[in-house]
Amino acid sequence: MNIATMPISHAAVMQALLGGASSHTGTYDHSAADKPTNGGKVEIRKTAKTVPIGPTIEFWRQHLDGERSLGVSPVRDDGTCIWGAIDHDDRQADLAAIFDAVERERLPLCVCRSKSGGAHLFLFMAAPVPAADIQRALRGALRRLDLPDDTEIFPKQVVAGCPQDKATTSTSWLNMPYFGGDETDRYCVKKSGMIMTTSEFIAWADKNAITASQLSNLFTAGPSTAAHATVQTSDFEPWFAIALERLENAENHKADDTLMGVARDVGRWASEIPVDIDNAEHRARQAWHRRDKSDADFDAQWLRNITAGMRLGQPPKSIKNGDAPRLTRLSEVPVTQVEWLWPGRFAIGKLSLLAGHPGLGKSQLTMLLAATVSKGGEWPFGEGFAQQGRTLVLSAEDDVSDTLKPRYLAAGGDAEMVDVLDAVKTRTGERGFDLSTDVDMLDRTLGQRDDYRLVIIDPISAYLGGKIDSNRNSDVRGVLAPVQKLAERHRVAVVCVSHLIKAGGREAIGSVTGSGAFVAAARLACIVTKEMVEVEGEDGKVEKAETGRRLLTVAKNNIGPDGADQSLAFRVVSQDIGNGIFAPAIEWDEQLSISADAAIGFREQSKLGRRPSAVDDAKAFLRRTLKGGRMLSAELDAAATNEGISTGTLKNAKKATGVISEKEAGSGGRWWCFLPGRQEELPV
Structure with missing residues (x-):
């Protein structure tokens, strides 16, 4: 001018x-x-x-x-x-x-x-x-x-x-x-x-x-x-060719969702590199026409999802060539309330844990969660209503047709509101989903729709990948941290299912299989156990007996109240879902006042009247001393000595309580001790 x-x-x-x-x-x-x-x-x-x-x-x-x-x-x-x-x-x-x-x-x-x-x-x-x-x-x-x-x-x-x-x-x-x-x-x-x-x-x-x-x-x-240049212009064309092939060959009932995903991903690319939007639209429209689909249907999806993708950013293929710290000043962060899926148990934008021994009803509980969310239904005992939305299920142990779907229908769910991610398609076939390498794929899946509210990963250990040691804290944290970020970004509740160790004698939060980082990463942890009661036998001895009920207790809640008053008793019953098919379903019984520790039988012998041993005293010392967070091992040993606890007794108590020892990175790093779920200075 x-x-x-x-x-x-x-x-x-x-x-x-x-x-x-x-x-x-x-x-x-x-x-x-x-x-x-x-x-x-x-x-x-x-x-x-x-x-x-x-x-x-x-x-x-x-x-x-x-x-x-x-x-x-x-x-x-x-x-x-x-x-x-x-x-x-x-x-x-x-x-x-x-x-x-x-x-x-x-x-x-x-x-x-x-x-x-x-x-x-x-x-x-x-x-x-x-x-x-x-x-x-x-x-x-x-x-x-x-x-x-x-x-x-x-x-x-x-x-x-x-x-x-x-x-x-x-x-x-x-x-x-x-x-x-x-x-x-x-x-x-x-x-x-x-x-x-x-x-x-x-x-x-x-x-x-x-x-x-x-x-x-x-x-x-x-x-x-320089640190923000995550993709190259030359990367777009190979990706787009595959995306067009996916759009043209998608199943008829998935065509609209596939177009939505392709448009959003094109927008994500365009947020970081020059993309010829007009050319991309022309080629995508041609692929759409080859499906005998109308321009009106295409136009209803394309532009608004291009715009949504540009807002989301993060192209589907990233090349990491630089790292930089991101600092957020606390004064710039707005104060917000916790957004609950099920008040007091599972929260939107958070990673939660549901753990228990096999055969106690964990998968039935997850299907009940999904079914309630599908219709915005009411939670038991007046605990509020679910946010209505879709559920994404990753299930490695249960067959979809004869196990998952029957249990979901038995819980009263709308089958249109659940998507199952059961494999990853490749050019040569299929492979299993791996959280350690495929988290971007999960991000794109959740980003293709706005109505996902729940993600179920059952069990979490099956999706860690072959190179991840589930007993190593750093490995587990490296996988779960991006999943937590996805929960926050897409406003979904992520519920990870896990098992309990077979050996007893530990607190509930120390009884989850694998590294203590599983419990540490979860903002909430619920435990499923059998209900046991004390009965007197014919010989006058007190022993434990099953009631046939199951207990759902809260072992950890970092964002709300936890305690015995949140425990629920339920039974697993058989439900007729039609055509002569019966499936297990949850039948709620009553609210109970029992802690997660008591439900799994922690310190059972002490409750029966046995005098606490030196190891019991040392375990109580560890729980009391490490309750507020981690502590240097040398300082912990010195404090134990002042309490009259021997080195051998302290070692046995650490093992029984599930205390974790971890060394700082670098040469000369110090050793720290903490309880699972209590290492607040080591956030995931």
Whole structure:
């Protein structure tokens, strides 16, 4: 653009600089806008509206004269943009500091004050470029400026919308600067936060407009973004060819879901590398037509899922070439409540554990969980209602047709609301799913739908992969940590099923098979046991007898109350599901006051009247001393000596209590001791 060739009026120049969608603009009643309180945001929602007229010169004149505020959507009718913007919604933004950061990173961004006191960082192009290219570049700028990843970016979509398309236009326009001209509070700044006049802003935009190649460098150049380059442009085409093949050959009832997944993944790729969205759409549409499917069905899925994928980021194929720490200041983290799937037992966004000996009803319980979630049903004994949604099941021990599905139907579930991930398809056949290598695949599966609420992994040990030692804390933590992140990102409850060790005499949280990291990773751990009662035999001796009931107890709850008052008794009964087929089902009996430790018979001999031994005293010492977290082994040994506990007795007590010893990394690392689930200084 050359200012000398432009019309004289500021309105005409601003229309050319900040052109966008010709079909609509945004506006609001400036006089009726809610004023901010305590540094809050100027609220315009009550009067904001999208007008089915493009940003005319007259609209710009009214805007610059302070008569009518103007909002513009940057995506032009052909899907290109000549400007973009970062909307840093911090009402106490230091514009001078942001200007300095932009200068330091040598970014061609103009820093403007928003209507609420935040910052709009404008980018101007010398010629139109695809909207997706601007989005990628501005995401790269976010990283270089250390702004939050969820900061809003304009354009918000990659194709032009229309006034009737609320999905693409309702929040796609940005309030323009210089409302009121030089008397504005929406001004742009220069060095030291000094205010630019309208004329200075126009001159800056003309001088600093960049080319398409310069735009590409905006997000690929510079040391601060090198660590974020996770994929190469050359990786996209092989992946897309396989994705199109998958779309064309998907089973008929899975066609829509497959298209949704492909579109989202294309959007994920486009969030990090240049992708020809139009070409990808054309090829995907051709594959869709080869299925004899309609354009209307394609259009219903494609655009909105492209946009959703770009928001999610993280392309399906990642090449790790750099690591960098991510720091979050506590003052910037909002306080939120725990979101429960089953209040007090299983939570949304968390990893939970369900453990018990074989044959006690664990899989029946998981199918009851899935069935209740499928219909948003009520939990027993007035414990609330489930969030309705889908369940993803990974089951390595039970056959789907003769075990899982009958048990699910016996629990009253809707079979349309459960997906079973039973294998991974490869070019040469199939293989088992492996959490240590396939977590990205699980991420994509959950990302293809918005209604998953529950993931069941039964048993967790079957999905660790052949190279993972389930008794090694570091191995287990390395697998479970990404799963916990997926639970948070996709807002699902992940329930991992496990077994208990055969030998008794341990606390409930120390009785789970494998490394103590399983219990440590879980925010909640429930234990399934047989109900045992004391009876007096004919010889007068007290012994234990089964009642035929099962107990569901809470052994660990890091995000809510735990204790004996949360225990439930149930029976496994036979349920007729039709066609002469019977399946086991859960029948709730009553609420009980019994702890998880008591339910598994921990310290059983002491309860029968035997005098505590030296090992019993040492176990009590360990539970008391390590209750608050880990402790240096040397300090623990010294404290035990002061209690009169011998080295041999302490060693036996550690084994019986399940105390874990672990050495710090590096030469000269110290040894630490902790109880399973209590090593708060070693988070997963």
